[in-house]
Amino acid sequence: MLELKNIHIKFDDFSLKDFSLKIEKGDYYVILGESGAGKSVILELLSGLIKPNAGKIFFNKENITNFSIQKRKIGIVFQDYAVFPHLNVFNNIAYPVKNKGFSKQEIKDKVLEKAKKTEILHILHRKTPELSGGELQRVALARTLMLEPELLLLDEPLSALDVMLRDNLRNLLRNLNKEGLTVIHITHDYEEALSLANKIAVINSGKLIQKGKPSDIFNHPKSEFVAAFTGIKNFYKAKYISDNEVLTDNKMIIRAQTHKKNCEGYLMIPSGTVIISQNKQESSAVNNFKGKVESIIPSVHGQEILVDAGIKVSVRITNESFVKLELSEGKDIWISFKANSVKFIKKN
Amino acid sequence: MKFNLFHIVFLILSGLVLLFIIGPLVGMFAATAPNELVETVKDTEVRNSIGLTISISMLTTLFFAVISIPFAWLLARKDFFLKKLVLSIIDLPIVIPHTAAGIAILGIISRDSVIGKAADSVGLNFVGHPVGIGLAMAFVSVPFLINAAHDGFKSVPVRLEHAALSLKASPARVFFTISLPLAWRNIVSGLVMMFARGMSEFGAVIIVAYHPMTTPVLIYDRFGSFGLKYARPVSVVFISICILIFILFRLSVNKKKHTGNNKSM
Numbered sequence: 126m127l128e129l130k131n132i133h134i135k136f137d138d139f140s141l142k143d144f145s146l147k148i149e150k151g152d153y154y155v156i157l158g159e160s161g162a163g164k165s166v167i168l169e170l171l172s173g174l175i176k177p178n179a180g181k182i183f184f185n186k187e188n189i190t191n192f193s194i195q196k197r198k199i200g201i202v203f204q205d206y207a208v209f210p211h212l213n214v215f216n217n218i219a220y221p222v223k224n225k226g227f228s229k230q231e232i233k234d235k236v237l238e239k240a241k242k243t244e245i246l247h248i249l250h251r252k253t254p255e256l257s258g259g260e261l262q263r264v265a266l267a268r269t270l271m272l273e274p275e276l277l278l279l280d281e282p283l284s285a286l287d288v289m290l291r292d293n294l295r296n297l298l299r300n301l302n303k304e305g306l307t308v309i310h311i312t313h314d315y316e317e318a319l320s321l322a323n324k325i326a327v328i329n330s331g332k333l334i335q336k337g338k339p340s341d342i343f344n345h346p347k348s349e350f351v352a353a354f355t356g357i358k359n360f361y362k363a364k365y366i367s368d369n370e371v372l373t374d375n376k377m378i379i380r381a382q383t384h385k386k387n388c389e390g391y392l393m394i395p396s397g398t399v400i401i402s403q404n405k406q407e408s409s410a411v412n413n414f415k416g417k418v419e420s421i422i423p424s425v426h427g428q429e430i431l432v433d434a435g436i437k438v439s440v441r442i443t444n445e446s447f448v449k450l451e452l453s454e455g456k457d458i459w460i461s462f463k464a465n466s467v468k469f470i471k472k473n
Numbered sequence: 474m475k476f477n478l479f480h481i482v483f484l485i486l487s488g489l490v491l492l493f494i495i496g497p498l499v500g501m502f503a504a505t506a507p508n509e510l511v512e513t514v515k516d517t518e519v520r521n522s523i524g525l526t527i528s529i530s531m532l533t534t535l536f537f538a539v540i541s542i543p544f545a546w547l548l549a550r551k552d553f554f555l556k557k558l559v560l561s562i563i564d565l566p567i568v569i570p571h572t573a574a575g576i577a578i579l580g581i582i583s584r585d586s587v588i589g590k591a592a593d594s595v596g597l598n599f600v601g602h603p604v605g606i607g608l609a610m611a612f613v614s615v616p617f618l619i620n621a622a623h624d625g626f627k628s629v630p631v632r633l634e635h636a637a638l639s640l641k642a643s644p645a646r647v648f649f650t651i652s653l654p655l656a657w658r659n660i661v662s663g664l665v666m667m668f669a670r671g672m673s674e675f676g677a678v679i680i681v682a683y684h685p686m687t688t689p690v691l692i693y694d695r696f697g698s699f700g701l702k703y704a705r706p707v708s709v710v711f712i713s714i715c716i717l718i719f720i721l722f723r724l725s726v727n728k729k730k731h732t733g734n735n736k737s738m
Contacts, residue, residue, distance in 0.1 A: 172639050173639075174635055174638070174639070194638045194639055194641075195638070195641045195642075195643065200639070200640075201636075201639045203632060203635075203636060205632060207630075207632045207633050207635070207636035209633060209636075209637075209651060210633075210655070211654050211655055220637070220640055220642070220650075221640040221641055221642075224646065265636075268640065269639075269640070271640075272640065272641060
């Protein structure tokens with residue numbers, strides 16, 4: 126559907142070099158990277174706000190590199206929403222279809238349809254400076270959807286929202302994608318990427334570092350940067366069994382607190398929260414597994430112990446604990462961790 | 474609010490400046506008898522002069538708004554070679570003596586100039602003509618409009634214009650529906666300043682046209698011919714009208730601000 130081929134663009138303090146990416150119809154593609162990695166530049170290139178110095182952009186096999194912003198069938202929602210402060214919610218949403226030959230009734234019907242979809246019917250008459258971040262985000266989204274875009278570009282859409290609003294908006298974005306809308310979403314938040322993406326590209330300093338399915342990126346980081354950026358050692362595919370149990374990698378049942386029922390996702394166990402002991406211990410931790418030390422890797426803050434307990438679990442311990450436990454490769458040990466230290470992320 | 478000695482000194486200094494501005498005006502109003510004011514208002518020459526001054530200044534402001542506001546947008550949004558020089562040139566009329574500005578305008582509209590000859594060929598002479606007066610007024614007052622509109626456009630986030638473009642609006646529609654309404658308060662301030670400054674211009678106008686007499690020229694004429702007693706009532710009437718127009722403009726801008734966020738639906 127969309128292809129960026131060998132894109133080069135240079136600014137005074139930043140450049141995007143030989144950047145290529147392919148997005149298929151129906152994808153929810155997350156571009157993951159730190160601030161200043163070049164994520165927003167990619168969206169501005171795709172939307173037509175800026176033009177590359179070299180390279181081509183194809184949309185439905187048509188070369189749109191030099192198309193004006195108005196000619197592209199692409200909608201963009203900006204990070205700061207860019208909702209017009211002098212227009213109320215209704216007029217903001219109606220903006221793309223005004224002066225386009227639609228009657229007043231047609232415009233009203235279209236606005237109501239998009240407002241219903243984004244659940245903002247109740248604020249249509251409100252002035253925009255009075256709205257909360259979540260409401261502004263939905264107004265911006267509804268306004269962009271008025272274009273009936275084939276591709277939706279989202280610039281850090283959840284970053285300014287609180288946890289509750291994030292969940293609501295994630296569901297909305299998931300539903301839009303399920304209805305067939307192709308989405309490119311940029312973020313610095315790996316949780317956001319995991320919860321929504323069917324494909325992820327990791328970029329750093331204007332370079333594409335790795336791309337693929339979420340499980341490929343998180344399980345097999347191709348570089349130290351990706352590993353450090355994603356920051357997760359204990360990352361598994363997981364399936365909901367009950368509110369207290371998750372099946373991990375189709376192998377092990379792990380006790381976890383999840384309220385996202387009957388779904389698949391990913392499970393993460395922060396390596397600093399896992400406790401190693403020589404014998405099974407009675408404690409408040411409900412996950413207790415016997416395992417074998419597979420490898421020991423010294424790290425800046427102590428030792429990184431990889432334990433095979435049916436699934437591979439990485440445990441970070443201090444040098445003091447390492448000496449006290451007399452750990453060595455092949456030694457039988459127990460690991461334990463609390464259910465509330467485990468994070469379950471629902472998959473798109 | 475707590476005041477220390479430092480604040481008290483500043484307050485006294487501020488009061489002195491305010492007194493310096495208000496004092497002469499209040500003195501002039503106090504020294505003018507009501508019957509003198511009534512006589513002045515009845516004076517056809519004064520009424521014609523005030524009408525002429527206001528109408529020329531208003532038309533000039535409107536005409537220059539059409540050509541200056543797009544220029545201000547360009548200055549706010551685009552970078553180009555010698556932009557700083559262009560910005561300095563805009564302020565030039567403010568710093569040069571206004572009589573010199575009048576001489577400069579006279580140079581381009583007199584019968585010897587290209588424009589003067591062209592106008593003469595269709596039976597027009599801009600010297601001593603309302604058009605000449607308008608040009609003299611505009612020359613010294615248009616920087617106020619350009620600078621205010623420039624500040625207004627600068628204060629509009631570029632992101633909003635980009636968002637409108639991404640919503641498939643043409644650049645012209647973005648200008649008229651986003652940039653202009655959001656910069657409107659600054660632009661109205663600029664229009665008021667240009668209008669008021671043009672209306673009160675004396676130095677440049679008197680070089681281009683002694684007749685027909687604008688009110689500042691009439692005040693000078695009455696002062697020169699009859700003295701302070703005859704010039705004062707005209708000044709009081711003219712200042713009162715200027716203040717009234719200023720208040721009306723301010724009220725209309727505030728009203729727009731309170732009713733601005735929506736219509737339709």
